[in-house]
Amino acid sequence: MHAWPASEVPALPGKGRDLRIHDTATGGLVTLDPGPVARIYVCGITPYDATHLGHAATYNAFDLVQRVWLDTKRQVQYVQNVTDVDDPLLQRADRDGIDWVALAERETALFREDMTALRMLPPQHYIGAVEAIPGIVPLVERLREMGAAYELEGDIYFSVESDPHFGTVSRLDAAAMRLLSAERGGDPDRPGKKNPLDPMLWMAAREGEPSWDGGSLGRGRPGWHIECVAIALDHLGMGFDVQGGGSDLAFPHHEMGASHAQVLTGAFPMAKAYVHAGMVALDGEKMSKSKGNLVFVSQLRREGVDPAAIRLALLAHHYRADWEWTDQVLQDALARLDRWRSAVSRPDGPSADTLVEEIREALADDLNAPAALAAVDRWADRQQERGGTDTGAPGVVTRAVDALLGVAL
Structure with a gap:
């Protein structure tokens, strides 16, 4: 599976700062000090109803992580x-009377278009669950051989008690976990499970549903968590720098995935670090597929909204915050974009030497994008009020906003 094209990231003078970011596992800030190559895994979409603003907010957060690292001259x-x-x-495809493969391909293509428009840096490895199955099956077989997995009516479950962590x-x-599961x-209420929280590793083939050869596992398809584990271990190995996603993935997805990998290795x-982005709401409720209260990036683009304004609307909120999408949020972003573009369109202006460091400092401090925007606002205000003589x-400013915030002026 291919990703989307990368936009060029301008080089800035000097060097960025190491990222200090909130780690869900410790409940506090940690300073990340990757080696020459920083490693990050971000959980992707289930391709239907793509790309809503909740998706966009999550991928915007981890795009900032990449940009901070690139600014430190790391790969x-x-x-x-x-x-x-x-x-x-499968349920959506059945509801809409469309082949599930066609639905997945259509929505994945739309997601790529939206990511390109928003200038999100693409992954080097963009892997579908289906293409990962040959790597998933041996991991499930190994867990079973280790006694960390068991069979229940043909399905294979992971035993959470096999991981001391x-x-x-x-x-x-346990009560909160069971509720969220x-x-x-x-399926915490399924009879016969050793522990209600045990997640499925391999689902035996169901009539009318797609299935693949699972070797000793029989025909079926992989569970949700083992999919990401197989892909992450294959391309990043253990102990990578950041596991990212929306806050609703902390449990069960990231918890279960971590246990799978830790037992296997x-x-x-x-x-x-386990880093989680907040949820976006609409009309007072979390934006979600099940509620159907979604605002789509593609819809906004069709209405003529500049993708740079959509990105600024996302950046106006701290990545860990839960916030609500409103028309005012978009109007504020459009006004900010116009103000910034007007400011950089002049032949000279007030010095921007300290601005680059202000943006770097803000982003290194737990991706404080609102503070970074405020720094650019101050420069734009000085430009509007009294201008300056610095022709560079x-x-x-244009290069810094592009390189660090992903906004094209």
Whole structure:
């Protein structure tokens, strides 16, 4: 599976700062100090209803992580999956009377278009669940051989009790885990499971549903969590720098994935930091596919909204915050974009030397994009009020905003 084209990231003078970011597993800020190559895995979409603003906000957050690392003169190894076979996708395809493969391909293509328009840097490895199956099957077989997995009516489950570190990602108690498991794709009430929280590794073939040869596992398809584990271990190995996604993935997805990987490898932790983006709401409720209260990037683009304004609307909120999309949010972003473009269109302006460092400092401090925007606002205000004589300043601002914030002026 191919990703989308990369936009050029301008080189800036000097060097960026190491990123300090909130780690869900510790509940506090950690300073990341990757080697020459920073490694990040971000969970991708299940390709239906793409790309809504909740998706866009999440990928914007981890695009900033990449940009901060690139500014420190590191390379970035970025991996993202596509869950191109799963119950919700099959249910949507059945509802709409469309082949599930065609639905997945259509929505993945739309997602690529939206990511390109928003100037999100693409992953080096963009892997679908279906193409990952040959790598998933041996991992499930190994877990079963280790005694960390068991069969129930043909399905294969992972035993969470096989991982002594289970629970350290989300830091939730058993009652909260059980509630979220039921809400987020688990089956805690299924009779016969050793532990209600045990997640499925391999689902035996169901009539009328797609299935693949699973070797000793029989025909079926992979569970949700083992998909990401197989892809991450294959392309990044254990102990990579950031595991990212929306806050609704902390449990069960990232918790279960970490346990799978830790049992398979005997190493801990799977990732040095578990980083989660907040949820976007509409009309007072979290924007979600199940509620149908979605605002789509493609819809806004069709209405003529500049993608740079959409990106500024996302950047106006701290990545960990839950916030609500309103027309005013968009209007504020459009006004900011006009103000910035007007400011950099002049032949000279006030010095921007300190501005680059202000943006760097803000982003290195837990991706504080609102503070970075405020710094550019101050420069634009000075430009509007009294101008300046630095002929290089508008170009410096344009390059800095593009390189660090992903906004093309």
